Amino acid sequence: MKRVGYWISEKKSKKLNFEEHRPIFRNAGIELVKLDLTQPLDNQGPFDAIVHKVTDILAKADNGNATSQQYIRNIQGYADSHPECMLLDPLDSTRRLLDRYKQYQQVCTCDLVCTDPRVIIPTFVELTTTDVEQNKMKLAEAGVTFPIVVKPILSHGSRLAHEMAIIFSKDHLQDVEVPCVAQSFLNHNAILYKVFVVGSRQFVVQRPSLKNLYPGNHATIFFDTQEVSKPGSAHPLNEIDAASIQEPLVKPDWQLLEQLGASISRAMDMCLIGIDVIIDCQTQQYAIIDINSFPGFEGVDDFFVHLRDHILQQMRTKDNCDTTSPAPQPAPTFNTNTTTVTKTAAAKTAATNAANLKVSQKFILEQSRLIDCSTDNTAGSVSLKSGKRSGSKNSCGSKEEEAAAKEPILAQLRSNNNLSPDLHPH
Numbered sequence: 001m002k003r004v005g006y007w008i009s010e011k012k013s014k015k016l017n018f019e020e021h022r023p024i025f026r027n028a029g030i031e032l033v034k035l036d037l038t039q040p041l042d043n044q045g046p047f048d049a050i051v052h053k054v055t056d057i058l059a060k061a062d063n064g065n066a067t068s069q070q071y072i073r074n075i076q077g078y079a080d081s082h083p084e085c086m087l088l089d090p091l092d093s094t095r096r097l098l099d100r101y102k103q104y105q106q107v108c109t110c111d112l113v114c115t116d117p118r119v120i121i122p123t124f125v126e127l128t129t130t131d132v133e134q135n136k137m138k139l140a141e142a143g144v145t146f147p148i149v150v151k152p153i154l155s156h157g158s159r160l161a162h163e164m165a166i167i168f169s170k171d172h173l174q175d176v177e178v179p180c181v182a183q184s185f186l187n188h189n190a191i192l193y194k195v196f197v198v199g200s201r202q203f204v205v206q207r208p209s210l211k212n213l214y215p216g217n218h219a220t221i222f223f224d225t226q227e228v229s230k231p232g233s234a235h236p237l238n239e240i241d242a243a244s245i246q247e248p249l250v251k252p253d254w255q256l257l258e259q260l261g262a263s264i265s266r267a268m269d270m271c272l273i274g275i276d277v278i279i280d281c282q283t284q285q286y287a288i289i290d291i292n293s294f295p296g297f298e299g300v301d302d303f304f305v306h307l308r309d310h311i312l313q314q315m316r317t318k319d320n321c322d323t324t325s326p327a328p329q330p331a332p333t334f335n336t337n338t339t340t341v342t343k344t345a346a347a348k349t350a351a352t353n354a355a356n357l358k359v360s361q362k363f364i365l366e367q368s369r370l371i372d373c374s375t376d377n378t379a380g381s382v383s384l385k386s387g388k389r390s391g392s393k394n395s396c397g398s399k400e401e402e403a404a405a406k407e408p409i410l411a412q413l414r415s416n417n418n419l420s421p422d423l424h425p426h
């Protein structure tokens with residue numbers, strides 16, 4: 001029997017129904033052991049792997065909390081003295097996510113961001129002073145454009161980490177609270193894609209997001225991020241109206257999102273993450289705006305099976321038993337009972353990967369919750385006017401027709417905002 005230690009908060013454990021999923025591991029020869037972080041782990045081991053979500057503890061430890069520092073020392077101490085034990089994920093990588101500026105700097109090293117012009121991180125700059133003139137200069141030098149979204153530098157561990165502001169012009173820069181990252185706000189038709197990574201697998205779900213916003217002499221909007229991009233979010237900032245939907249509407253390129261997940265996972269040296277991506281209405285670029293350690297995986301069917309498979313695969317690789325006969329990958333699974341778009345693609349072998357991708361893309365395109373006006377099954381932009389791919393000569397709709405055509409899109413967007421967490425049982 002292999003032994004895997006784990007630590008997640010009680011709240012998260014309940015939300016994920018962690019205890020109920022023990023048999024999935026036991027039946028595969030893995031005993032799950034809940035870690036007691038108050039005690040040295042040597043007395044609780046041996047462990048072949050440790051799975052954790054300790055972002056809040058790390059944040060408190062970095063803030064000087066002695067108890068949290070001891071908990072972290074207990075985990076790191078065990079990992080250091082037992083190199084045979086896999087730490088999912090390494091604490092240094094997890095810690096880097098806690099500082100938004102460091103997180104974004106690391107995203108900039110991701111191979112896809114460096115080589116593929118379709119993938120970007122919105123322009124950002126770190127602000128450490130409330131001096132308005134200095135901040136004006138910093139923003140201009142960095143090329144950050146209004147509206148800007150002002151994000152606390154600390155991304156976790158306190159309510160304040162999620163208190164953000166949208167500033168619409170340089171005349172309202174006195175609203176900046178520091179330390180923060182100021183980032184160009186990119187319009188994205190109020191749709192957020194979450195790319196969940198579990199080892200070599202990626203899953204994409206769609207979530208509500210902030211509506212399109214434009215520069216101007218408007219008052220600063222302050223908001224709590226926890227209220228705008230959860231599955232059931234129905235915040236006024238989510239309410240996009242038909243007139244402000246920006247065309248062309250882009251059908252997401254699922255393969256690119258999957259590559260993005262794998263690429264960020266490599267850059268961050270993390271295998272259990274959620275990556276928030278928006279598609280810029282103006283450029284159709286895929287913009288990475290946030291990375292979370294061990295997120296909720298809400299909408300991912302059989303999360304624990306994928307987690308178990310990843311742990312087993314890592315163990316096999318470590319034991320050097322995986323060289324000749326790669327384990328068969330399960331067929332892609334889709335959450336057909338829900339309106340969430342979920343994508344699975346195996347990465348074990350190129351052949352399985354290609355086969356799965358073909359099936360999954362077909363499925364996703366059929367299930368796509370964006371209006372699929374195109375008969376072409378490749379990802380790309382679609383124009384509402386013509387019902388054809390953007391640039392089609394058939395584009396000839398009147399203003400009324402255009403407005404009528406936007407209604408179903410609006411309904412789709414509204415229904416996105418009404419996704420109920422109950423639709424995604426684990």
Ligand SMILES: O=P(O)(O)O[C@H]1[C@H](O)[C@@H](OP(=O)(O)O)[C@H](OP(=O)(O)O)[C@@H](OP(=O)(O)O)[C@H]1O
Nearest residue numbers: 012015155274290291292293294295296297298
């Ligand atoms: O704080 P930000 O950067 O937004 O990241 C959050 C936290 O990681 C949440 O975990 P926790 O509550 O443990 O801190 C997690 O929710 P849950 O794990 O509670 O579901 C969210 O997952 P998603 O809701 O899947 O995004 C994720 O987006």
Ligand SMILES: Nc1ncnc2c1ncn2[C@@H]1O[C@H](COP(=O)(O)OP(=O)(O)O)[C@@H](O)[C@H]1O
Nearest residue numbers: 122149162183184185186209210225229289290
């Ligand atoms: N650069 C951006 N452009 C447009 N919207 C953004 C941008 N950054 C964040 N948002 C919006 O703000 C929300 C919260 O931002 P995020 O950085 O993910 O905060 P948190 O880490 O607290 O979840 C996102 O879900 C998205 O709706």
